[in-house]
Amino acid sequence: QGPGHSHWSYEDREHWGVDYPDCMGTMQSPININMAKTIFSPELQPIQLSGYSLPANEKLKLRNNGHTGVAGIRCLSQGVIPPCWPCHHWSPFGPCPCHYCGVSVLQVGPRENPYYQEILEHLYKIQREGEEVLVPGFNIAGLLPANLKLYFHYNGSLTTPPCYQTVKWTVFNQTMLLSHDQMSMLVTSLRNDDGEPLQNNYRLVQDLHRRRVLASFQTTLFSAKRLPSGDVLAVLFGVLFAVTALAFLLYIYKHRSQNARLDSPTKSKVIYTAATTENTG
Template sequence: MSRAALRLSLLLLAALGHASAGTEHDQEHGGEDPPHSQEKDRDQWGVDYPDCAGTAQSPINIDTTKTIFSPQLRPIQLSGYSLPANEKLKLRNNGHTVLLELPESLAITGGYAQQYRAMQLHLHWGSPSGPGSEHTVNGRRFAVEIHVVHYNTKYDSFKEAMVHSDGLAVLGAFLEVGPRENPYYQEIIQHLYKIQREGEAVLVPGFNIAGLLPANLKFYFHYNGSLTTPPCYQTVKWTVFNQTMLLSRDQMSTLVKTLKNDDNKPLQNNYRLAQDLHGRRVLASFQTTFFLAKHVPSGRDGSDAEDNSSSSFHAGDVLAVLFGLLFAITALSFLVYIYKHRSRNARLDLLTKSKVIYTAATAENTA
Protein backbone atom coordinates (compact mmCIF):
# COMPACT_ATOMS: atom_id res chain seq x y z
CA MET A 1 0.00 0.00 0.00
CA SER A 2 2.78 2.46 0.85
CA ARG A 3 4.50 1.44 -2.37
CA ALA A 4 1.39 2.32 -4.37
CA ALA A 5 1.24 5.64 -2.56
CA LEU A 6 4.88 6.31 -3.39
CA ARG A 7 4.28 5.52 -7.06
CA LEU A 8 1.27 7.83 -7.16
CA SER A 9 3.22 10.65 -5.53
CA LEU A 10 6.14 10.14 -7.90
CA LEU A 11 3.80 10.25 -10.91
CA LEU A 12 2.17 13.39 -9.59
CA LEU A 13 5.55 15.03 -9.01
CA ALA A 14 6.69 14.02 -12.50
CA ALA A 15 3.55 15.54 -14.02
CA LEU A 16 4.05 18.78 -12.09
CA GLY A 17 7.74 18.86 -13.07
CA HIS A 18 6.83 18.36 -16.73
CA ALA A 19 4.36 21.21 -16.64
CA SER A 20 6.88 23.66 -15.22
CA ALA A 21 9.56 22.51 -17.67
CA GLY A 22 7.14 23.22 -20.51
CA THR A 23 6.62 26.74 -19.25
CA GLU A 24 10.34 27.43 -19.18
CA HIS A 25 10.70 26.08 -22.70
CA ASP A 26 7.94 28.33 -23.96
CA GLN A 27 9.45 31.38 -22.32
CA GLU A 28 12.77 30.61 -23.95
CA HIS A 29 11.08 30.61 -27.36
CA GLY A 30 8.78 33.51 -26.66
CA GLY A 31 11.30 36.09 -25.49
CA GLU A 32 12.15 38.80 -27.98
CA ASP A 33 15.25 37.87 -29.90
CA PRO A 34 18.38 40.00 -29.97
CA PRO A 35 18.36 42.62 -32.74
CA HIS A 36 19.44 41.28 -36.09
CA SER A 37 20.85 42.91 -39.20
CA GLN A 38 17.58 43.57 -40.98
CA GLU A 39 15.69 44.92 -38.00
CA LYS A 40 16.98 48.47 -38.42
CA ASP A 41 15.68 48.52 -42.01
CA ARG A 42 12.35 47.22 -40.77
CA ASP A 43 11.89 50.28 -38.57
CA GLN A 44 12.31 52.46 -41.66
CA TRP A 45 9.85 50.59 -43.90
CA GLY A 46 7.04 53.00 -43.00
CA VAL A 47 8.97 55.93 -44.51
CA ASP A 48 8.94 54.60 -48.07
CA TYR A 49 5.91 52.34 -47.71
CA PRO A 50 3.17 54.00 -45.62
CA ASP A 51 1.17 50.76 -45.34
CA CYS A 52 4.01 49.26 -43.28
CA ALA A 53 3.02 51.68 -40.51
CA GLY A 54 -0.69 50.82 -40.85
CA THR A 55 -3.12 49.36 -38.34
CA ALA A 56 -3.74 45.95 -39.95
CA GLN A 57 -0.19 44.68 -40.25
CA SER A 58 1.24 41.18 -40.09
CA PRO A 59 2.58 39.10 -38.50
CA ILE A 60 0.82 39.05 -35.14
CA ASN A 61 1.01 37.13 -31.92
CA ILE A 62 -1.96 34.78 -31.68
CA ASP A 63 -3.27 34.80 -28.13
CA THR A 64 -5.42 31.67 -27.94
CA THR A 65 -7.29 33.01 -24.90
CA LYS A 66 -8.61 35.79 -27.11
CA THR A 67 -9.32 34.00 -30.39
CA ILE A 68 -12.96 33.63 -31.35
CA PHE A 69 -14.24 30.18 -32.21
CA SER A 70 -16.02 30.34 -35.58
CA PRO A 71 -17.67 27.03 -36.54
CA GLN A 72 -18.40 28.40 -40.01
CA LEU A 73 -14.65 28.29 -40.82
CA ARG A 74 -14.55 25.16 -42.97
CA PRO A 75 -11.45 23.05 -43.67
CA ILE A 76 -9.05 24.56 -46.20
CA GLN A 77 -9.25 22.67 -49.49
CA LEU A 78 -6.38 22.62 -51.95
CA SER A 79 -6.52 21.55 -55.56
CA GLY A 80 -3.82 20.95 -58.14
CA TYR A 81 -1.12 20.91 -55.47
CA SER A 82 0.37 17.58 -56.57
CA LEU A 83 2.76 18.32 -59.41
CA PRO A 84 4.49 15.78 -61.68
CA ALA A 85 8.31 15.65 -61.61
CA ASN A 86 8.50 16.73 -65.24
CA GLU A 87 6.94 20.06 -64.36
CA LYS A 88 9.93 22.22 -63.40
CA LEU A 89 9.60 24.98 -60.80
CA LYS A 90 11.91 27.92 -60.28
CA LEU A 91 13.56 28.07 -56.85
CA ARG A 92 15.16 31.42 -56.14
CA ASN A 93 17.26 33.20 -53.52
CA ASN A 94 15.95 36.77 -53.61
CA GLY A 95 18.25 37.98 -50.85
CA HIS A 96 15.43 37.90 -48.29
CA THR A 97 14.19 34.32 -48.52
CA VAL A 98 14.12 31.17 -50.63
CA LEU A 99 11.13 31.40 -52.94
CA LEU A 100 9.50 28.67 -55.02
CA GLU A 101 7.42 29.94 -57.92
CA LEU A 102 4.16 28.02 -58.30
CA PRO A 103 2.10 27.33 -61.42
CA GLU A 104 -1.39 28.84 -61.58
CA SER A 105 -2.98 25.40 -61.51
CA LEU A 106 -2.64 25.34 -57.71
CA ALA A 107 -5.63 26.81 -55.91
CA ILE A 108 -7.51 27.15 -52.64
CA THR A 109 -11.00 25.84 -53.40
CA GLY A 110 -12.45 25.58 -49.91
CA GLY A 111 -12.32 27.34 -46.54
CA TYR A 112 -12.36 30.81 -48.06
CA ALA A 113 -15.45 32.60 -49.38
CA GLN A 114 -13.73 33.01 -52.74
CA GLN A 115 -11.24 31.08 -54.89
CA TYR A 116 -7.54 31.88 -54.73
CA ARG A 117 -4.76 30.90 -57.14
CA ALA A 118 -1.25 30.11 -55.90
CA MET A 119 1.63 32.39 -56.83
CA GLN A 120 4.71 31.43 -54.80
CA LEU A 121 5.80 30.03 -51.48
CA HIS A 122 8.71 31.04 -49.28
CA LEU A 123 10.09 30.48 -45.80
CA HIS A 124 11.04 32.55 -42.76
CA TRP A 125 13.66 31.23 -40.35
CA GLY A 126 15.96 32.21 -37.50
CA SER A 127 19.62 31.38 -36.89
CA PRO A 128 21.54 28.46 -35.37
CA SER A 129 20.86 30.09 -32.00
CA GLY A 130 17.16 30.94 -32.24
CA PRO A 131 13.79 30.37 -33.93
CA GLY A 132 12.44 32.54 -36.73
CA SER A 133 8.72 32.14 -37.42
CA GLU A 134 6.85 35.39 -38.09
CA HIS A 135 3.61 34.58 -36.29
CA THR A 136 3.88 33.55 -32.69
CA VAL A 137 1.31 31.61 -30.64
CA ASN A 138 0.91 32.72 -27.03
CA GLY A 139 4.28 34.41 -27.34
CA ARG A 140 6.03 31.34 -28.62
CA ARG A 141 8.15 31.66 -31.74
CA PHE A 142 8.57 28.51 -33.85
CA ALA A 143 11.74 27.51 -35.72
CA VAL A 144 10.45 28.14 -39.26
CA GLU A 145 7.30 29.42 -40.96
CA ILE A 146 6.14 28.67 -44.50
CA HIS A 147 3.95 31.09 -46.46
CA VAL A 148 2.04 29.98 -49.54
CA VAL A 149 0.87 33.14 -51.29
CA HIS A 150 -2.35 33.14 -53.36
CA TYR A 151 -4.41 35.79 -55.13
CA ASN A 152 -8.14 36.05 -55.72
CA THR A 153 -9.15 34.52 -59.07
CA LYS A 154 -11.51 37.44 -59.68
CA TYR A 155 -8.44 39.56 -60.45
CA ASP A 156 -6.34 39.10 -63.56
CA SER A 157 -2.97 39.10 -61.87
CA PHE A 158 -1.23 39.08 -58.51
CA LYS A 159 -0.22 42.70 -59.07
CA GLU A 160 -3.81 43.76 -59.55
CA ALA A 161 -5.08 41.63 -56.67
CA MET A 162 -2.52 42.82 -54.10
CA VAL A 163 -4.03 46.31 -53.89
CA HIS A 164 -7.61 45.10 -53.23
CA SER A 165 -8.86 44.31 -49.74
CA ASP A 166 -9.95 40.79 -50.76
CA GLY A 167 -6.99 40.32 -53.07
CA LEU A 168 -4.65 37.92 -51.28
CA ALA A 169 -4.77 34.76 -49.22
CA VAL A 170 -1.67 33.43 -47.49
CA LEU A 171 -1.49 29.98 -45.89
CA GLY A 172 1.04 29.89 -43.07
CA ALA A 173 2.34 26.96 -41.06
CA PHE A 174 5.07 26.32 -38.50
CA LEU A 175 8.01 23.94 -38.59
CA GLU A 176 10.06 22.54 -35.74
CA VAL A 177 12.91 20.03 -35.39
CA GLY A 178 11.85 16.40 -35.33
CA PRO A 179 13.46 12.97 -35.47
CA ARG A 180 13.24 12.31 -39.22
CA GLU A 181 14.04 13.89 -42.54
CA ASN A 182 11.00 15.51 -44.13
CA PRO A 183 10.87 14.26 -47.75
CA TYR A 184 8.71 17.15 -49.00
CA TYR A 185 10.96 19.86 -47.62
CA GLN A 186 13.96 17.91 -48.88
CA GLU A 187 12.70 18.70 -52.42
CA ILE A 188 13.64 22.32 -51.64
CA ILE A 189 16.47 21.99 -49.13
CA GLN A 190 18.61 19.68 -51.30
CA HIS A 191 18.94 22.45 -53.91
CA LEU A 192 19.83 25.34 -51.59
CA TYR A 193 23.59 24.97 -52.08
CA LYS A 194 23.07 25.89 -55.77
CA ILE A 195 21.47 29.25 -54.94
CA GLN A 196 23.64 30.49 -52.11
CA ARG A 197 24.00 34.00 -53.50
CA GLU A 198 21.28 36.59 -53.94
CA GLY A 199 19.60 36.42 -57.34
CA GLU A 200 20.61 32.84 -58.07
CA ALA A 201 17.91 30.42 -59.21
CA VAL A 202 17.58 26.76 -60.08
CA LEU A 203 14.84 24.67 -61.71
CA VAL A 204 13.58 21.86 -59.47
CA PRO A 205 11.29 18.93 -60.34
CA GLY A 206 7.63 19.23 -59.34
CA PHE A 207 6.40 17.35 -56.27
CA ASN A 208 3.36 17.29 -54.01
CA ILE A 209 3.37 20.87 -52.72
CA ALA A 210 0.58 20.00 -50.25
CA GLY A 211 3.21 17.94 -48.41
CA LEU A 212 4.79 21.24 -47.32
CA LEU A 213 1.60 22.05 -45.39
CA PRO A 214 0.12 20.20 -42.41
CA ALA A 215 -2.00 17.11 -43.02
CA ASN A 216 -4.67 18.69 -40.84
CA LEU A 217 -6.19 21.63 -42.72
CA LYS A 218 -9.22 21.83 -40.41
CA PHE A 219 -7.63 23.60 -37.47
CA TYR A 220 -6.42 27.09 -38.16
CA PHE A 221 -6.49 30.74 -37.15
CA HIS A 222 -7.84 33.38 -39.47
CA TYR A 223 -7.43 37.15 -39.50
CA ASN A 224 -7.08 40.11 -41.82
CA GLY A 225 -3.54 41.37 -42.17
CA SER A 226 -0.82 42.32 -44.56
CA LEU A 227 2.25 41.29 -46.50
CA THR A 228 5.08 41.07 -43.94
CA THR A 229 7.57 42.81 -46.25
CA PRO A 230 7.25 46.09 -48.21
CA PRO A 231 4.94 47.27 -49.63
CA CYS A 232 3.07 45.70 -46.62
CA TYR A 233 -0.30 46.00 -48.39
CA GLN A 234 -3.12 45.28 -45.94
CA THR A 235 -4.89 42.97 -48.35
CA VAL A 236 -4.11 39.52 -46.96
CA LYS A 237 -6.66 37.12 -45.50
CA TRP A 238 -4.36 35.03 -43.33
CA THR A 239 -4.73 31.37 -42.44
CA VAL A 240 -2.24 30.12 -39.85
CA PHE A 241 -2.49 26.39 -39.31
CA ASN A 242 -2.46 24.98 -35.82
CA GLN A 243 -0.60 21.77 -36.66
CA THR A 244 3.18 22.13 -36.95
CA MET A 245 5.43 20.10 -39.23
CA LEU A 246 8.86 18.64 -38.61
CA LEU A 247 12.29 18.88 -40.24
CA SER A 248 15.32 16.83 -39.25
CA ARG A 249 18.10 18.62 -37.39
CA ASP A 250 20.29 18.42 -40.52
CA GLN A 251 17.57 19.90 -42.73
CA MET A 252 17.03 22.73 -40.25
CA SER A 253 20.75 23.42 -40.09
CA THR A 254 21.08 23.46 -43.91
CA LEU A 255 18.12 25.82 -44.26
CA VAL A 256 19.45 28.23 -41.66
CA LYS A 257 23.12 28.24 -42.77
CA THR A 258 23.25 27.89 -46.56
CA LEU A 259 21.89 31.09 -48.11
CA LYS A 260 23.49 34.53 -48.20
CA ASN A 261 21.72 37.90 -48.31
CA ASP A 262 22.36 40.97 -50.46
CA ASP A 263 25.37 41.87 -48.25
CA ASN A 264 26.80 38.40 -48.88
CA LYS A 265 26.24 37.71 -45.16
CA PRO A 266 24.32 34.65 -43.88
CA LEU A 267 20.62 35.03 -44.71
CA GLN A 268 19.14 34.56 -41.23
CA ASN A 269 16.41 35.92 -38.99
CA ASN A 270 14.37 36.96 -42.01
CA TYR A 271 11.23 37.49 -39.98
CA ARG A 272 9.27 40.57 -38.99
CA LEU A 273 8.30 41.02 -35.33
CA ALA A 274 4.66 40.77 -34.24
CA GLN A 275 2.58 43.86 -35.07
CA ASP A 276 -0.13 45.45 -32.96
CA LEU A 277 -3.61 44.03 -33.47
CA HIS A 278 -5.24 47.48 -33.22
CA GLY A 279 -8.50 45.84 -32.20
CA ARG A 280 -8.54 43.22 -34.94
CA ARG A 281 -10.19 39.93 -34.07
CA VAL A 282 -8.51 36.59 -34.64
CA LEU A 283 -10.86 33.73 -35.46
CA ALA A 284 -10.20 30.06 -34.78
CA SER A 285 -11.82 27.19 -36.65
CA PHE A 286 -11.73 25.14 -33.43
CA GLN A 287 -12.21 25.56 -29.67
CA THR A 288 -9.11 26.96 -28.02
CA THR A 289 -10.73 27.88 -24.72
CA PHE A 290 -10.67 25.95 -21.43
CA PHE A 291 -6.90 25.60 -21.22
CA LEU A 292 -3.68 26.50 -22.97
CA ALA A 293 -2.15 23.51 -24.66
CA LYS A 294 1.34 23.31 -25.99
CA HIS A 295 1.71 23.42 -29.77
CA VAL A 296 2.33 19.74 -30.50
CA PRO A 297 4.51 19.17 -33.56
CA SER A 298 3.17 16.66 -36.03
CA GLY A 299 4.35 14.79 -39.08
CA ARG A 300 1.95 14.02 -41.84
CA ASP A 301 1.80 10.30 -42.53
CA GLY A 302 0.96 7.21 -40.56
CA SER A 303 4.60 6.19 -40.19
CA ASP A 304 5.11 9.11 -37.83
CA ALA A 305 2.39 7.75 -35.59
CA GLU A 306 4.24 8.12 -32.31
CA ASP A 307 5.06 11.79 -32.74
CA ASN A 308 2.07 13.03 -34.68
CA SER A 309 -0.74 11.36 -32.84
CA SER A 310 -2.62 14.63 -32.75
CA SER A 311 -2.30 18.33 -33.17
CA SER A 312 -2.75 20.79 -30.35
CA PHE A 313 -5.95 21.91 -28.67
CA HIS A 314 -7.93 18.79 -29.66
CA ALA A 315 -10.78 17.17 -27.83
CA GLY A 316 -8.15 14.54 -26.98
CA ASP A 317 -6.15 17.14 -25.14
CA VAL A 318 -9.22 18.29 -23.24
CA LEU A 319 -9.76 14.68 -22.15
CA ALA A 320 -6.10 14.34 -21.25
CA VAL A 321 -6.29 17.40 -19.03
CA LEU A 322 -9.55 16.21 -17.46
CA PHE A 323 -7.98 12.85 -16.70
CA GLY A 324 -4.88 14.61 -15.43
CA LEU A 325 -7.00 16.71 -13.07
CA LEU A 326 -8.99 13.68 -11.94
CA PHE A 327 -5.74 11.85 -11.38
CA ALA A 328 -4.28 14.74 -9.39
CA ILE A 329 -7.43 14.95 -7.24
CA THR A 330 -7.39 11.19 -6.66
CA ALA A 331 -3.71 11.25 -5.77
CA LEU A 332 -4.19 14.19 -3.43
CA SER A 333 -7.18 12.57 -1.70
CA PHE A 334 -5.12 9.45 -1.35
CA LEU A 335 -2.26 11.36 0.24
CA VAL A 336 -4.69 13.15 2.56
CA TYR A 337 -6.20 9.77 3.49
CA ILE A 338 -2.74 8.36 4.23
CA TYR A 339 -1.89 11.42 6.30
CA LYS A 340 -5.14 11.22 8.30
CA HIS A 341 -4.74 7.49 8.72
CA ARG A 342 -1.22 8.01 10.03
CA SER A 343 -2.18 10.72 12.49
CA ARG A 344 -5.06 8.56 13.76
CA ASN A 345 -2.62 5.71 14.20
CA ALA A 346 -0.25 8.07 15.95
CA ARG A 347 -3.07 9.17 18.31
CA LEU A 348 -3.96 5.53 18.92
CA ASP A 349 -0.31 4.80 19.58
CA LEU A 350 -0.16 7.68 22.03
CA LEU A 351 -3.35 6.47 23.72
CA THR A 352 -2.02 2.93 23.89
CA LYS A 353 1.28 4.16 25.25
CA SER A 354 -0.35 6.35 27.93
CA LYS A 355 -2.56 3.43 28.85
CA VAL A 356 0.49 1.27 29.21
CA ILE A 357 2.21 3.90 31.31
CA TYR A 358 -0.93 4.41 33.38
CA THR A 359 -1.46 0.72 33.81
CA ALA A 360 2.10 0.28 34.81
CA ALA A 361 1.92 3.20 37.19
CA THR A 362 -1.30 1.77 38.69
CA ALA A 363 0.35 -1.57 38.92
CA GLU A 364 3.30 0.03 40.72
CA ASN A 365 0.87 1.91 42.97
CA THR A 366 -1.01 -1.21 43.83
CA ALA A 367 2.18 -3.07 44.36
Protein backbone atom coordinates in the same frame (compact mmCIF):
# COMPACT_ATOMS: atom_id res chain seq x y z
CA GLN B 1 12.83 41.86 -59.94
CA GLY B 2 9.15 42.67 -59.53
CA PRO B 3 7.25 45.38 -57.70
CA GLY B 4 8.18 46.03 -54.12
CA HIS B 5 11.77 44.82 -54.48
CA SER B 6 14.32 47.33 -53.25
CA HIS B 7 17.37 47.51 -51.06
CA TRP B 8 15.43 47.57 -47.82
CA SER B 9 16.86 45.47 -45.02
CA TYR B 10 15.63 43.79 -41.88
CA GLU B 11 18.09 45.86 -39.86
CA ASP B 12 16.19 48.98 -40.97
CA ARG B 13 12.68 47.58 -40.43
CA GLU B 14 11.76 50.29 -37.94
CA HIS B 15 11.94 52.79 -40.82
CA TRP B 16 10.08 50.77 -43.46
CA GLY B 17 7.10 53.08 -43.09
CA VAL B 18 9.05 56.03 -44.50
CA ASP B 19 9.15 54.55 -48.02
CA TYR B 20 6.25 52.13 -47.62
CA PRO B 21 3.32 53.76 -45.74
CA ASP B 22 1.39 50.50 -45.47
CA CYS B 23 4.10 49.19 -43.14
CA MET B 24 2.73 51.61 -40.53
CA GLY B 25 -0.83 50.36 -40.94
CA THR B 26 -3.09 48.71 -38.38
CA MET B 27 -3.40 45.31 -40.12
CA GLN B 28 0.22 44.23 -40.22
CA SER B 29 1.73 40.76 -39.95
CA PRO B 30 2.97 38.67 -38.27
CA ILE B 31 1.01 38.64 -35.03
CA ASN B 32 1.12 36.64 -31.83
CA ILE B 33 -1.87 34.30 -31.69
CA ASN B 34 -3.13 34.02 -28.14
CA MET B 35 -5.36 30.93 -28.19
CA ALA B 36 -7.28 32.14 -25.15
CA LYS B 37 -8.39 35.25 -27.04
CA THR B 38 -9.32 33.66 -30.35
CA ILE B 39 -12.95 33.45 -31.43
CA PHE B 40 -14.43 30.12 -32.47
CA SER B 41 -16.10 30.36 -35.87
CA PRO B 42 -18.14 27.33 -36.99
CA GLU B 43 -18.12 28.83 -40.49
CA LEU B 44 -14.44 27.92 -40.86
CA GLN B 45 -14.68 24.53 -42.53
CA PRO B 46 -11.78 22.09 -43.12
CA ILE B 47 -9.42 23.37 -45.79
CA GLN B 48 -9.85 21.84 -49.24
CA LEU B 49 -6.67 21.78 -51.30
CA SER B 50 -6.73 22.18 -55.05
CA GLY B 51 -3.86 22.04 -57.54
CA TYR B 52 -1.20 21.03 -55.03
CA SER B 53 -0.04 17.77 -56.58
CA LEU B 54 2.27 18.80 -59.41
CA PRO B 55 3.85 16.42 -61.95
CA ALA B 56 7.64 16.29 -62.06
CA ASN B 57 7.71 17.93 -65.49
CA GLU B 58 6.02 21.04 -64.12
CA LYS B 59 8.94 23.06 -62.81
CA LEU B 60 8.88 25.46 -59.88
CA LYS B 61 11.21 28.44 -59.96
CA LEU B 62 13.15 28.82 -56.71
CA ARG B 63 14.92 32.16 -56.36
CA ASN B 64 17.10 34.03 -53.88
CA ASN B 65 15.76 37.59 -53.82
CA GLY B 66 18.34 38.82 -51.33
CA HIS B 67 15.93 38.52 -48.41
CA THR B 68 14.69 34.93 -48.55
CA GLY B 69 14.05 32.00 -50.87
CA VAL B 70 10.94 32.41 -53.01
CA ALA B 71 9.17 29.60 -54.87
CA GLY B 72 7.23 30.83 -57.88
CA ILE B 73 3.93 28.96 -57.57
CA ARG B 74 0.89 30.09 -59.50
CA CYS B 75 -2.04 31.66 -57.65
CA LEU B 76 -5.23 29.64 -57.56
CA SER B 77 -8.84 30.72 -57.41
CA GLN B 78 -10.45 32.07 -54.28
CA GLY B 79 -12.18 29.63 -51.98
CA VAL B 80 -9.13 27.40 -51.57
CA ILE B 81 -5.76 28.00 -50.00
CA PRO B 82 -3.23 28.56 -52.82
CA PRO B 83 0.24 27.13 -52.37
CA CYS B 84 2.75 29.80 -51.47
CA TRP B 85 6.28 29.73 -50.09
CA PRO B 86 6.50 32.30 -48.75
CA CYS B 87 3.44 34.51 -49.13
CA HIS B 88 4.45 36.71 -52.06
CA HIS B 89 2.47 36.72 -55.31
CA TRP B 90 2.66 39.40 -57.96
CA SER B 91 0.55 40.00 -61.03
CA PRO B 92 1.98 41.76 -64.13
CA PHE B 93 0.11 44.90 -63.05
CA GLY B 94 1.19 45.09 -59.41
CA PRO B 95 0.24 43.28 -56.24
CA CYS B 96 -2.63 40.83 -56.35
CA PRO B 97 -5.78 42.44 -54.90
CA CYS B 98 -6.13 39.63 -52.38
CA HIS B 99 -3.73 36.99 -51.10
CA TYR B 100 -4.77 33.71 -49.53
CA CYS B 101 -1.89 32.10 -47.70
CA GLY B 102 -1.59 28.94 -45.67
CA VAL B 103 1.28 28.93 -43.20
CA SER B 104 2.85 26.09 -41.24
CA VAL B 105 5.05 26.58 -38.18
CA LEU B 106 8.34 24.67 -38.48
CA GLN B 107 9.80 22.69 -35.59
CA VAL B 108 12.82 20.42 -35.17
CA GLY B 109 11.77 16.77 -35.20
CA PRO B 110 13.37 13.33 -35.04
CA ARG B 111 13.48 12.59 -38.76
CA GLU B 112 13.86 14.15 -42.18
CA ASN B 113 10.80 15.66 -43.85
CA PRO B 114 10.76 14.32 -47.44
CA TYR B 115 8.48 17.08 -48.78
CA TYR B 116 10.57 19.98 -47.52
CA GLN B 117 13.65 18.15 -48.73
CA GLU B 118 12.33 18.60 -52.28
CA ILE B 119 13.08 22.32 -51.85
CA LEU B 120 15.91 22.33 -49.33
CA GLU B 121 18.18 20.12 -51.44
CA HIS B 122 18.27 22.87 -54.09
CA LEU B 123 19.12 25.80 -51.82
CA TYR B 124 22.85 25.44 -52.40
CA LYS B 125 22.23 26.37 -56.05
CA ILE B 126 20.83 29.78 -55.12
CA GLN B 127 23.22 30.89 -52.43
CA ARG B 128 23.72 34.34 -53.98
CA GLU B 129 21.13 37.05 -54.51
CA GLY B 130 19.48 36.83 -57.92
CA GLU B 131 20.34 33.17 -58.47
CA GLU B 132 17.48 30.85 -59.36
CA VAL B 133 16.89 27.18 -60.08
CA LEU B 134 14.06 25.06 -61.44
CA VAL B 135 12.70 22.48 -59.02
CA PRO B 136 10.78 19.45 -60.33
CA GLY B 137 7.13 19.45 -59.33
CA PHE B 138 6.02 17.42 -56.33
CA ASN B 139 3.05 17.14 -53.99
CA ILE B 140 3.13 20.59 -52.39
CA ALA B 141 0.37 19.52 -49.99
CA GLY B 142 3.13 17.76 -48.05
CA LEU B 143 4.41 21.18 -46.96
CA LEU B 144 1.21 21.60 -44.95
CA PRO B 145 0.00 19.61 -41.92
CA ALA B 146 -2.02 16.45 -42.43
CA ASN B 147 -4.78 17.85 -40.22
CA LEU B 148 -6.26 20.81 -42.08
CA LYS B 149 -9.26 21.12 -39.77
CA LEU B 150 -7.47 23.05 -37.03
CA TYR B 151 -6.37 26.52 -38.03
CA PHE B 152 -6.57 30.24 -37.28
CA HIS B 153 -7.68 32.94 -39.67
CA TYR B 154 -7.10 36.69 -39.63
CA ASN B 155 -6.68 39.66 -41.95
CA GLY B 156 -3.11 40.87 -42.24
CA SER B 157 -0.36 41.97 -44.57
CA LEU B 158 2.79 41.00 -46.38
CA THR B 159 5.60 40.66 -43.85
CA THR B 160 8.06 42.62 -45.98
CA PRO B 161 7.82 45.91 -47.90
CA PRO B 162 5.58 47.11 -49.40
CA CYS B 163 3.55 45.50 -46.54
CA TYR B 164 0.27 45.56 -48.49
CA GLN B 165 -2.60 44.85 -46.09
CA THR B 166 -4.44 42.50 -48.43
CA VAL B 167 -3.47 39.11 -47.06
CA LYS B 168 -5.93 36.66 -45.52
CA TRP B 169 -3.74 34.51 -43.32
CA THR B 170 -4.49 30.91 -42.46
CA VAL B 171 -2.15 29.66 -39.74
CA PHE B 172 -2.36 25.94 -39.06
CA ASN B 173 -2.32 24.79 -35.45
CA GLN B 174 -0.27 21.66 -36.16
CA THR B 175 3.47 22.19 -36.59
CA MET B 176 5.61 20.68 -39.35
CA LEU B 177 8.67 18.72 -38.26
CA LEU B 178 12.06 19.05 -39.94
CA SER B 179 15.21 17.25 -38.95
CA HIS B 180 18.02 19.16 -37.25
CA ASP B 181 20.12 18.95 -40.44
CA GLN B 182 17.25 20.29 -42.55
CA MET B 183 16.69 23.20 -40.19
CA SER B 184 20.41 23.96 -40.29
CA MET B 185 20.32 23.84 -44.10
CA LEU B 186 17.41 26.27 -44.13
CA VAL B 187 19.22 28.71 -41.85
CA THR B 188 22.72 28.64 -43.39
CA SER B 189 22.32 28.05 -47.15
CA LEU B 190 21.20 31.44 -48.48
CA ARG B 191 23.26 34.64 -48.53
CA ASN B 192 22.54 38.30 -49.17
CA ASP B 193 24.17 40.68 -51.64
CA ASP B 194 27.07 41.20 -49.19
CA GLY B 195 27.76 37.48 -49.06
CA GLU B 196 26.55 37.23 -45.48
CA PRO B 197 24.23 34.38 -44.38
CA LEU B 198 20.53 35.25 -44.54
CA GLN B 199 19.80 35.06 -40.85
CA ASN B 200 17.41 36.97 -38.62
CA ASN B 201 15.40 37.64 -41.77
CA TYR B 202 12.06 37.92 -40.07
CA ARG B 203 9.76 40.70 -38.95
CA LEU B 204 8.93 41.26 -35.31
CA VAL B 205 5.41 40.62 -34.00
CA GLN B 206 2.98 43.44 -34.86
CA ASP B 207 0.15 44.87 -32.78
CA LEU B 208 -3.25 43.31 -33.25
CA HIS B 209 -5.11 46.66 -33.21
CA ARG B 210 -8.45 45.11 -32.21
CA ARG B 211 -8.41 42.64 -35.08
CA ARG B 212 -10.28 39.40 -34.51
CA VAL B 213 -8.44 36.11 -34.80
CA LEU B 214 -10.88 33.36 -35.71
CA ALA B 215 -10.34 29.69 -34.88
CA SER B 216 -11.88 26.70 -36.63
CA PHE B 217 -12.01 24.78 -33.34
CA GLN B 218 -12.75 25.28 -29.65
CA THR B 219 -9.33 26.42 -28.49
CA THR B 220 -10.10 26.18 -24.74
CA LEU B 221 -11.00 22.49 -24.94
CA PHE B 222 -8.12 21.77 -27.28
CA SER B 223 -5.62 23.47 -25.00
CA ALA B 224 -6.71 21.28 -22.12
CA LYS B 225 -6.10 18.17 -24.20
CA ARG B 226 -2.61 19.36 -25.16
CA LEU B 227 -1.19 19.90 -21.68
CA PRO B 228 2.51 18.96 -21.47
CA SER B 229 3.18 15.56 -19.94
CA GLY B 230 4.61 17.16 -16.79
CA ASP B 231 1.45 19.21 -16.29
CA VAL B 232 -0.71 16.13 -16.86
CA LEU B 233 1.17 14.22 -14.15
CA ALA B 234 0.84 17.18 -11.80
CA VAL B 235 -2.90 17.30 -12.37
CA LEU B 236 -3.26 13.54 -11.83
CA PHE B 237 -1.27 13.62 -8.59
CA GLY B 238 -3.29 16.63 -7.46
CA VAL B 239 -6.58 14.84 -8.09
CA LEU B 240 -5.29 11.67 -6.37
CA PHE B 241 -4.20 13.67 -3.31
CA ALA B 242 -7.57 15.46 -3.14
CA VAL B 243 -9.49 12.16 -3.32
CA THR B 244 -7.28 10.58 -0.65
CA ALA B 245 -7.66 13.58 1.66
CA LEU B 246 -11.43 13.57 1.20
CA ALA B 247 -11.66 9.84 2.00
CA PHE B 248 -9.55 10.35 5.13
CA LEU B 249 -11.76 13.21 6.32
CA LEU B 250 -14.89 11.15 5.74
CA TYR B 251 -13.37 8.29 7.77
CA ILE B 252 -12.53 10.61 10.69
CA TYR B 253 -16.01 12.14 10.61
CA LYS B 254 -17.70 8.73 10.61
CA HIS B 255 -15.49 7.44 13.43
CA ARG B 256 -16.19 10.47 15.63
CA SER B 257 -19.94 10.22 14.97
CA GLN B 258 -19.97 6.60 16.15
CA ASN B 259 -18.07 7.48 19.36
CA ALA B 260 -20.41 10.38 20.04
CA ARG B 261 -23.46 8.12 19.87
CA LEU B 262 -21.93 5.62 22.32
CA ASP B 263 -21.03 8.33 24.86
CA SER B 264 -24.31 10.23 24.62
CA PRO B 265 -26.19 10.62 28.09
CA THR B 266 -29.54 10.27 26.39
CA LYS B 267 -28.91 6.80 25.11
CA SER B 268 -31.40 4.16 26.25
CA LYS B 269 -30.49 2.00 29.30
CA VAL B 270 -31.82 -1.40 30.55
CA ILE B 271 -32.81 -1.37 34.31
CA TYR B 272 -32.98 -4.67 36.17
CA THR B 273 -35.15 -4.92 39.34
CA ALA B 274 -35.44 -7.71 41.87
CA ALA B 275 -38.37 -10.04 41.44
CA THR B 276 -41.11 -10.04 44.15
CA THR B 277 -43.47 -12.78 45.18
CA GLU B 278 -47.02 -12.39 46.40
CA ASN B 279 -48.77 -14.86 48.66
CA THR B 280 -52.30 -15.67 47.71
CA GLY B 281 -54.53 -17.51 50.10
